[in-house]
Amino acid sequence: MADLEDLYREIILDHYRSPRNRGELESPPAHRVEGFNPLCGDEVVVTMVVEDGKLADIKFAGTGCSISQSSASLMSSAVKGKPLDEVHGLIRTFKSMMSIHEAALADEQGEPAPVDVRKIGELAALQGVVKFPVRIKCATLSWNALSQGLDELAAASAG
Amino acid sequence: MALDVETLRKDFPLLSRVVNGRPIVYLDSAATALQPRAVLAAMDQYYEQTHANVHRGVYATAEEATNRYESARVTVGRFVGAPDPAREVVFTKNATEALNLVVGSWGRANLSRGDAVLLTTMEHHANLVPWLMLSEQLGLELRYLEVDGQGRLDLSSLEHALEGVKVVAVSAMSNVLGTINPLRHIADAAHAAGAIVVADGAQSVPHLPVDVQDLGVDFLAFSGHKMLGPTGIGALWGRAELLDAMPPFLGGGGMILDVRLDRFLPAESPQRFEAGTPPIAEAVGFGAAVEYLETVGMEAIRAHERELTAYALDAVEERLGGDCTVFGPPAGEDRGGVLSLAFRGVHPHDLAQVLDQYGVCVRPGHHCAKPLMRVLGVSATARASLGLYNDERDVDTLIEGLAEAGRLFA
Numbered sequence: 001m002a003d004l005e006d007l008y009r010e011i012i013l014d015h016y017r018s019p020r021n022r023g024e025l026e027s028p029p030a031h032r033v034e035g036f037n038p039l040c041g042d043e044v045v046v047t048m049v050v051e052d053g054k055l056a057d058i059k060f061a062g063t064g065c066s067i068s069q070s071s072a073s074l075m076s077s078a079v080k081g082k083p084l085d086e087v088h089g090l091i092r093t094f095k096s097m098m099s100i101h102e103a104a105l106a107d108e109q110g111e112p113a114p115v116d117v118r119k120i121g122e123l124a125a126l127q128g129v130v131k132f133p134v135r136i137k138c139a140t141l142s143w144n145a146l147s148q149g150l151d152e153l154a155a156a157s158a159g
Numbered sequence: 160m161a162l163d164v165e166t167l168r169k170d171f172p173l174l175s176r177v178v179n180g181r182p183i184v185y186l187d188s189a190a191t192a193l194q195p196r197a198v199l200a201a202m203d204q205y206y207e208q209t210h211a212n213v214h215r216g217v218y219a220t221a222e223e224a225t226n227r228y229e230s231a232r233v234t235v236g237r238f239v240g241a242p243d244p245a246r247e248v249v250f251t252k253n254a255t256e257a258l259n260l261v262v263g264s265w266g267r268a269n270l271s272r273g274d275a276v277l278l279t280t281m282e283h284h285a286n287l288v289p290w291l292m293l294s295e296q297l298g299l300e301l302r303y304l305e306v307d308g309q310g311r312l313d314l315s316s317l318e319h320a321l322e323g324v325k326v327v328a329v330s331a332m333s334n335v336l337g338t339i340n341p342l343r344h345i346a347d348a349a350h351a352a353g354a355i356v357v358a359d360g361a362q363s364v365p366h367l368p369v370d371v372q373d374l375g376v377d378f379l380a381f382s383g384h385k386m387l388g389p390t391g392i393g394a395l396w397g398r399a400e401l402l403d404a405m406p407p408f409l410g411g412g413g414m415i416l417d418v419r420l421d422r423f424l425p426a427e428s429p430q431r432f433e434a435g436t437p438p439i440a441e442a443v444g445f446g447a448a449v450e451y452l453e454t455v456g457m458e459a460i461r462a463h464e465r466e467l468t469a470y471a472l473d474a475v476e477e478r479l480g481g482d483c484t485v486f487g488p489p490a491g492e493d494r495g496g497v498l499s500l501a502f503r504g505v506h507p508h509d510l511a512q513v514l515d516q517y518g519v520c521v522r523p524g525h526h527c528a529k530p531l532m533r534v535l536g537v538s539a540t541a542r543a544s545l546g547l548y549n550d551e552r553d554v555d556t557l558i559e560g561l562a563e564a565g566r567l568f569a
């Protein structure tokens with residue numbers, strides 16, 4: 001049985017109660033992306049500024065459950081100010097952490113695949129979410145918005 | 160007479176399940192109800208002893224299958240007071256399909272550009288989206304009765320709202336607020352204005368004594384699975400003269416009198432609206448569910464659920480105080496056993512997750528009533544809904560779980 005403590009770790013509750021980087025950057029110049037989770041009606045708005053190959057600034061807004069809100073807050077803290085290749089790396093690591101498939105392969109008991117906690121820091125607190133498959137969408141909502149935003153910016157600067 | 164819930168619970172196998180180490184506390188009957196053994200046994204027995212396709216069979220089991228299917232129709236029709244159940248009850252997949260049938264057949268045949276339809280802002284999407292779809296094609300004027308601060312329909316301007324309206328489509332009981340709407344009053348006013356009335360009985364038929372003649376409505380849609388029956392079957396009751404004048408809904412086998420290469424003659428109602436092999440075993444199960452409800456007694460069920468609703472509303476107020484809001488009218492005559500909860504600082508999704516640890520099944524979300532969520536000013540609620548098999552202990556466990564969620568997120 002999956003335990004509630006696996007889901008609602010102290011770091012998650014902390015980011016839920018006191019979210020970091022909450023709000024909206026003025027757009028333009030910031031790039032703005034909206035994400036929806038039709039399951040629970042959650043909405044997230046991610047605004048971001050890319051400068052000199054770095055994610056110079058990022059904020060998130062919207063409403064949602066503790067998992068979607070804390071995941072957005074943790075994400076913003078983890079990626080803010082980072083070079084884009086590092087941001088893409090974090091997105092990849094996070095998405096693989098959220099993959100039930102890989103978790104199941106990693107361990108017959110369905111324990112999540114071990115991630116290198118040194119590389120992702122506080123984000124590791126979201127590891128327990130995979131044990132609650134319906135909540136994975138909540139956790140990935142803001143990450144998908146970020147990833148979409150970066151793709152759009154890359155396409156725009158290439159075009 | 161009071162329900163003997165303790166004994167009755169033994170009829171429902173699923174109530175003996177243990178989830179997350181706790182006995183299941185099933186509080187999601189508004190989404191779908193549990194089945195008593197009698198329903199499961201009737202369906203098993205049908206498949207083991209009788210199964211054959213209905214209508215036109217000559218051999219013994221085919222005739223038996225037809226008889227069981229048709230007698231289920233009569234049982235279900237009598238249950239809602241249909242004057243002529245053999246003619247007036249159409250089996251559908253669920254309440255949603257029944258409402259789509261009314262809109263797609265009666266609506267398409269009787270409405271044209273600019274015609275007015277009166278709905279309410281508390282409708283389930285099943286009684287809203289089909290009208291929006293028809294309106295996209297025809298260009299209708301959709302009007303809405305509003306919901307007041309207590310979760311009741313504001314009927315102060317009903318006469319005005321009804322001016323020129325051809326059809327009123329309204330839920331008999333809200334699946335979010337538990338409000339039991341005054342259908343008789345609405346139907347009388349609608350008829351005086353020359354409109355017909357379509358009632359969405361998905362929540363009322365399972366929980367209240369319902370009589371279509373007392374309510375004075377023209378159509379009533381409901382689902383088998385919300386009233387202890389199986390999934391895959393629902394019903395539309397309609398006034399015979401309306402059904403007889405309606406064009407078919409789906410085309411195929413079973414709904415015709417004659418077919419040529421260039422035309423067809425539709426069968427009479429209800430066969431006209433039942434194209435293809437119907438859900439026969441499900442109809443048998445539906446009939447058995449209705450018989451079960453009748454044996455327990457709808458008056459007794461309503462009295463029990465009404466008392467339990469009052470108990471739950473009091474318990475939330477006393478034990479959770481200002482932290483927890485329940486939408487909808489206070490306990491009483493017009494309040495059914497649906498409790499949509501908002502808990503300060505805790506998202507419905509998180510509430511439901513914590514409650515799951517207590518074995519408590521509640522549903523977070525918009526409950527297919529997004530316009531109503533906007534009226535209430537929330538994106539979602541956590542909904543606990545009561546059934547005849549629930550008791551005060553279930554409510555106590557719910558409150559215990561809610562209090563824990565409050566502590567966790569405080």
Ligand SMILES: Cc1ncc(COP(=O)(O)O)c(C=O)c1O
Nearest residue numbers: 253254255283285334359361382
């Ligand atoms: C008021 C109301 N109308 C219609 C429906 C649709 O029922 P079904 O999904 O069985 O078609 C529901 C059930 O969710 C309901 O609560």
